[in-house]
Amino acid sequence: DAGVTQSPTHLIKTRGQQVTLRCSPKSGHDTVSWYQQALGQGPQFIFQYYEEEERQRGNFPDRFSGHQFPNYSSELNVNALLLGDSALYLCASNSRGPRGGDKNIQYFGAGTRLSVL
Amino acid sequence: DQQVKQNSPSLSVQEGRISILNCDYTNSMFDYFLWYKKYPAEGPTFLISISSIKDKNEDGRFTVFLNKSAKHLSLHIVPSQPGDSAVYFCAASRYQGGSEKLVFGKGTKLTVNP
Numbered sequence: 289d290a291g292v293t294q295s296p297t298h299l300i301k302t303r304g305q306q307v308t309l310r311c312s313p314k315s316g317h318d319t320v321s322w323y324q325q326a327l328g329q330g331p332q333f334i335f336q337y338y339e340e341e342e343r344q345r346g347n348f349p350d351r352f353s354g355h356q357f358p359n360y361s362s363e364l365n366v367n368a369l370l371l372g373d374s375a376l377y378l379c380a381s382n383s384r385g386p387r388g389g390d391k392n393i394q395y396f397g398a399g400t401r402l403s404v405l
Numbered sequence: 406d407q408q409v410k411q412n413s414p415s416l417s418v419q420e421g422r423i424s425i426l427n428c429d430y431t432n433s434m435f436d437y438f439l440w441y442k443k444y445p446a447e448g449p450t451f452l453i454s455i456s457s458i459k460d461k462n463e464d465g466r467f468t469v470f471l472n473k474s475a476k477h478l479s480l481h482i483v484p485s486q487p488g489d490s491a492v493y494f495c496a497a498s499r500y501q502g503g504s505e506k507l508v509f510g511k512g513t514k515l516t517v518n519p
Contacts, residue, residue: 292448321506330409330494330509331449344506378448380507393439394507396448 290315292397294379300403301369309364309400313381319343320362321394322354323378331378337362338384366402374404408432409497411510419518424482426513428495431476435497439507440469440480443492452493453480485517 293312301307313320319338323331333346337356356362360381366373380394410429418424428438436457441449455462455469455478462469468481482489492514496507 323507323509328511330411330496330511331507333506333508336506344501346506393451393454395451396441398446398448 292379292381292395294377294397294400296400297398298401298403300405302405303369303371305369305404306365306367307369307402309366309377309379309402311362311364311379311381311397313360313362313379314395317381317383317395318360319382319384320356320360321380321382322362322364323380323396324348325376325378325399327375334364369404371404374402376401406431407510408435409495409508409510411493411495411513413513414511415514415516417516417518418485420487421484424480424485424489424515424517426480426482426493426495426515428478428480428510429476430478430497432497432499432508433476434499435508436500437498437505438469438471438478439496439498440467441494441496441509442489443494443512449494482515485515487517487519490515490517 295310321336322334325331334348335345336343340356351367353365376399378399379397382394439454440452443449453464453467471478492512494512495510498505
């Protein structure tokens with residue numbers, strides 16, 4: 289049973305460029321959330337997708353956008369990259385269900401390390 | 406505004422002893438709490454969770470305690486093993502009709518010495 293997979297693992301971009309990160313959820317999961325983890329910090333919630341719609345959004349600018357496909361996979365797009373966007377980007381998936389149930393828990397991928405120069 | 410706080414950046418314990426990791430939160434609307442473990446170059450791995458209607462949840466060597474009045478939770482690992490060395494994140498959420506975001510602390514780096 290494949291877990292959450294993310295690609296690419298590492299990425300180097302320059303300021304002003306655009307980037308797309310990809311995520312495939314764990315089998316059986318239909319909800320994808322994206323988090324940004326800066327160095328020395330905990331993950332911060334960017335947004336969540338369910339049924340191909342953005343359901344909830346954290347405190348991130350519109351430069352951060354996303355998409356969910358019919359097969360539940362998801363993309364995170366960041367436009368006009370800034371140096372401060374350098375971070376580990378984590379994707380998590382879960383399934384709608386009772387609190388505390390196995391599927392309701394968010395499971396994380398290994399992340400994409402983005403460096404903006 | 407840090408809603409979930411892990412005030413100890415690091416903790417070092419001897420193998421076989423108890424590890425106690427602490428977490429405080431400020432938002433009284435949080436009703437579900439989780440602990441994740443993270444090794445370098447890997448994503449966070451779910452460890453254990455607790456609902457606000459409980460004050461204790463146990464899973465093998467891991468026990469989480471919740472003190473709602475103090476807005477404090479702790480993770481106990483007994484006995485600690487060298488393989489437990491990792492960064493531990495406390496996370497909280499509140500029910501929002503199925504769309505729940507996790508709010509994380511900054512993490513505590515646990516080192517278990519052989």
